[in-house]
Amino acid sequence: MPKRFEFQSKGFEKHSCNSRREGPWLIFECPQCSYARKWNTATNEIKLLDSGAENTLHSGWHEPPGLQMEKLNAN
Numbered sequence: 001m002p003k004r005f006e007f008q009s010k011g012f013e014k015h016s017c018n019s020r021r022e023g024p025w026l027i028f029e030c031p032q033c034s035y036a037r038k039w040n041t042a043t044n045e046i047k048l049l050d051s052g053a054e055n056t057l058h059s060g061w062h063e064p065p066g067l068q069m070e071k072l073n074a075n
Contacts, residue, residue, distance in 0.1 A: 013053065017060030028060045 015035065017028040024042040035052025052058065
């Protein structure tokens with residue numbers, strides 16, 4: 001099941017994060033700055049590793065390898 005977080009606000013730069021899984025952790029990293037966050041899906045623990053660029057909002061979602069979301073039909 002994909003997990004997506006998106007925050008929108010005027011006046012802020014927006015970056016889209018890449019994600020990967022390491023055991024129970026989903027790791028979101030920004031390719032444009034140093035932002036990095038870990039989320040443990042088993043315990044719901046979240047760790048901010050690096051807050052990245054100031055005045056920047058980050059969004060991202062996790063798609064498990066092999067899953068092709070664009071081919072799924074929700075209807």
